[in-house]
Amino acid sequence: MQLKYIMNRKKELLKAPRMAVEIAGVRFKNPVLTASGTFGYGLEFANLMDLNSIGGIVVKGLSMKPIKGNPPPRIYETASGMLNAIGWQNIGATEFVTAKLPGLRNYETKVIVNIVGFELNDYLEVARFLNDCPGIAALELNISCPNVEKGGFHFNKNPKDTYKVTAAAKKACRKLPLWVKLSPNVTDIREFARACEDAGADAVSVINTLVGMAVDVEKRQPRLRFLTGGLSGPAIKPIALRMVWEACQAVKIPVIGVGGIARTEDALEFLIAGARAVQVGTANFYRPDASQRIALGLQEYCRSHNIEDINELVGSLHAYE
Amino acid sequence: MLDRKVKIKSVRDLGSNNYLLTLNAAEQARLIRPGQFFMLKCVEEVDENPLLRRPFTVFNICRHARSGRPAGLELLIKDVGTGTRKLVRMKPGQIIHCLGPQGNGFKVSAEMKNRVEMACLVAGGVGIAPLYMLAQDLMRQNIKPVLFYGGAGASDLVLREYFEKLGMDTNYTTMDGSFGERGLVTEPLARFLHKRAHRNIRVYACGPWGMMQAVHKLSERGKLQCDVSLEARMGCSLGACLGCVVRIKDPHGEDRYLRVCQEGPVFDSRLIDWETEPV
Ligand SMILES: Cc1cc2nc3c(=O)[nH]c(=O)nc-3n(C[C@H](O)[C@H](O)[C@H](O)COP(=O)(O)OP(=O)(O)OC[C@H]3O[C@@H](n4cnc5c(N)ncnc54)[C@H](O)[C@@H]3O)c2cc1C
Ligand SMILES: Cc1cc2nc3c(=O)[nH]c(=O)nc-3n(C[C@H](O)[C@H](O)[C@H](O)COP(=O)(O)O)c2cc1C
Ligand code: FES
Numbered sequence: 001m002q003l004k005y006i007m008n009r010k011k012e013l014l015k016a017p018r019m020a021v022e023i024a025g026v027r028f029k030n031p032v033l034t035a036s037g038t039f040g041y042g043l044e045f046a047n048l049m050d051l052n053s054i055g056g057i058v059v060k061g062l063s064m065k066p067i068k069g070n071p072p073p074r075i076y077e078t079a080s081g082m083l084n085a086i087g088w089q090n091i092g093a094t095e096f097v098t099a100k101l102p103g104l105r106n107y108e109t110k111v112i113v114n115i116v117g118f119e120l121n122d123y124l125e126v127a128r129f130l131n132d133c134p135g136i137a138a139l140e141l142n143i144s145c146p147n148v149e150k151g152g153f154h155f156n157k158n159p160k161d162t163y164k165v166t167a168a169a170k171k172a173c174r175k176l177p178l179w180v181k182l183s184p185n186v187t188d189i190r191e192f193a194r195a196c197e198d199a200g201a202d203a204v205s206v207i208n209t210l211v212g213m214a215v216d217v218e219k220r221q222p223r224l225r226f227l228t229g230g231l232s233g234p235a236i237k238p239i240a241l242r243m244v245w246e247a248c249q250a251v252k253i254p255v256i257g258v259g260g261i262a263r264t265e266d267a268l269e270f271l272i273a274g275a276r277a278v279q280v281g282t283a284n285f286y287r288p289d290a291s292q293r294i295a296l297g298l299q300e301y302c303r304s305h306n307i308e309d310i311n312e313l314v315g316s317l318h319a320y321e
Numbered sequence: 322m323l324d325r326k327v328k329i330k331s332v333r334d335l336g337s338n339n340y341l342l343t344l345n346a347a348e349q350a351r352l353i354r355p356g357q358f359f360m361l362k363c364v365e366e367v368d369e370n371p372l373l374r375r376p377f378t379v380f381n382i383c384r385h386a387r388s389g390r391p392a393g394l395e396l397l398i399k400d401v402g403t404g405t406r407k408l409v410r411m412k413p414g415q416i417i418h419c420l421g422p423q424g425n426g427f428k429v430s431a432e433m434k435n436r437v438e439m440a441c442l443v444a445g446g447v448g449i450a451p452l453y454m455l456a457q458d459l460m461r462q463n464i465k466p467v468l469f470y471g472g473a474g475a476s477d478l479v480l481r482e483y484f485e486k487l488g489m490d491t492n493y494t495t496m497d498g499s500f501g502e503r504g505l506v507t508e509p510l511a512r513f514l515h516k517r518a519h520r521n522i523r524v525y526a527c528g529p530w531g532m533m534q535a536v537h538k539l540s541e542r543g544k545l546q547c548d549v550s551l552e553a554r555m556g557c558s559l560g561a562c563l564g565c566v567v568r569i570k571d572p573h574g575e576d577r578y579l580r581v582c583q584e585g586p587v588f589d590s591r592l593i594d595w596e597t598e599p600v
Binding site for chain 1: 557568
């Protein structure tokens, strides 16, 4: 009886699907990451989930010096989503490396650092600094934040500028892989994905938030002091999915899907559309263990669908004949 | 901090859109300190709208009749919008997600016992919510609490009998004069403090921004320490989204922000930049 149980268990283990994915030579134990700005510096969630259960953590956008951010109100909930205009508030790269990174190194989960900047040199300075810090798996260049006046977003308005900042950052990165996070607030995301690929980016993250707005009709005032904000959450998922699909058609480098992913099925949609990995964002706020649940859910899906390796799913979308 | 699914025990209509929600959350009731709060999902399904959980402080801990051990949480909820409306329409037996306790509560430390003789508890409307647990805590430490409770009309002054049962001195004001003194709650407070100048009184306030600002000014004039419990829209309550900040006074006029969910919700009123309302 017991022997039979052990044999079955062994069979089961042998059958356990392989969940690891690789992006630019870095191995992630599964394709579920958390999105920048929605998971703090990771440690905030340590009491509420097992940080080791996910592939990676993308930390809040960092600049070399701390940034104070926008005056409140900074967030507002909308139908199936939320607007935010945080304004790059962060503790600065030095503080991150001394106060947060050592704690994160206790986990086997990969750490990706999202970097922000007003000018080209701001990006390069952080990139160079972080290069020498052990415990960072990749950098994610945020050129797509809509919530800072003169923010890096101007690098995401013209593919030529995207090329320029990516190429310079890639050089500054030396050994660290460089991901570029793209804005959906463009006419054709494929041009921007291609510019990144041509400039040497190792991957693109698609998408950042969509610019939106809400009005308080009693006060006749914008709901956010910054006036506009970035829309995130399930409301943007279909747009994100379409853009991930388009980016996957346009480039050979891995595409990381972000936007409205809250459940296992959402993550599966992105993987099938071609994303090598996914990032869970706003869902972390209302379900702090959302990413862990999705990582488990993906494994369950693979097992029940006899998929031996999650990579079989990536880009497996069948178009109608 | 715990994230639990808890059962709704009862929802009592108190009038004027106020409700007393009782949750079977014994584990979390054991951890709560006055002024801390919980994040409640306002519907059963996590993926349903409204997505973000809402912050609510705890009015009272309910206890087992015989053992006296914490059995659940009593929350005073005012129906003001989408989330609160759904929450107060929930039925006993339904299950919701409850995260907490979160934040830093009121400071009622033993070391101030020797110096502080009296505490003024100032509430505007539903701002009464965190003050009942605080009043009990103060009394346990032999600090005499006095209540100043204001609202639009008599029906807004909910749950006042709880404070009366503690044997506290109470001062009520209503804007329409239907109960207590007509006018703002800061008027009897100002008189009270004026009569007792140079006494060591500590002030605690929770209510609309303008009211807390006025209480802050009165306290400052009397050189009294004043704690305010602030409101802000919250995304996560974990310190991660940076959505809940309040602007802090800076001597050099620079931008400085603190997170209401982490460094608050209770702040020393002198810290706050009262010109920038966070909600
Ligand atoms: C630490 C803390 C403790 C609180 N404790 C209590 C409590 O014990 N009892 C209680 O009834 N309420 C309490 N509140 C306020 C409560 O969280 C809000 O009333 C609630 O979030 C509104 O949700 P809604 O979906 O019903 O409103 P919405 O439909 O989102 O908005 C309706 C109106 O309420 C305002 N509002 C939205 N969110 C907040 C917020 N977080 N704070 C203040 N105003 C807001 C909006 O600007 C709008 O004018 C507390 C808030 C905080 C920050
Ligand atoms: C409060 C908040 C803060 C964010 N901060 C950043 C940031 O610092 N850098 C960045 O690249 N993206 C940031 N984002 C965007 C998210 O990483 C993500 O791209 C976007 O929210 C879409 O995913 P979602 O719908 O799953 O949230 C932020 C989003 C939110 C809601
Ligand atoms: S609510 Fe997210 S940081 Fe305070």
